[in-house]
Amino acid sequence: MAGHASGAIARTGQNPFLRAVAALSTLAGWISAAMIVASVFITCQMIWVRFVLNGTTVWQTEAVIYLMIAATLLGLSYVQRLRGHVNVDLIPLAVPRRARKGLAVVTLSLSIVIVAVMLWYGYEFWHVAWARGWTSDTVWGIDLWIPYLAIPVGLGLFLLQLVADLVALLLNIDAPFGLEDV
DSSP states (O other): OEEEOTTOOOOOTTOHHHHHHHHHHHHHHHHHHHHHHHHHHHHHHHHIIIIISOOOOSSHHHHHHHHHHHHHHHTHHHHHHTTOSOOOOHHHHHSOHHHHHHHHHHHHHHHHHHHHHHHHHHHHHHHHHHHTTOBOSSSSOOBTHHHHTHHHHHHHHHHHHHHHHHHHHHTTSSOGGGEEEO
């Protein structure tokens, strides 16, 4: 019988690579949280300007949108570290431990490949925006490479956390799917 610890953090043991990736993912989580808080303050400022001062806003809506998207992308690795992504554990619970580890290796490997492809195209998209000097079609006219940078950085950190999870699994530092045998 297996048990699942809700909210279990990915284990690092004394492995320096796993500890470094965990620190990066945690930093990304804090930055993501700060972006969400900044979005809330900007939204409140925008409401104050529009409805109390009866003024117009120029940059606030666009900034909030970019900050929330960046917070989502940068937070991917932190949520993966906390095992917070959606996890359907019906099959892992039904198979023996050895098969569970094999299933986890396959699942993590496929996830790594998919995220690596997304990272490749995300980097290409960011680079095109940077090389061609794309700007938004708004009054603010921000250089789009700045908000688009969240795509390769967020996916790169997520990929790094997935690789760390695979390494921890292969080195028997962490349990497959975070499930411990009881």
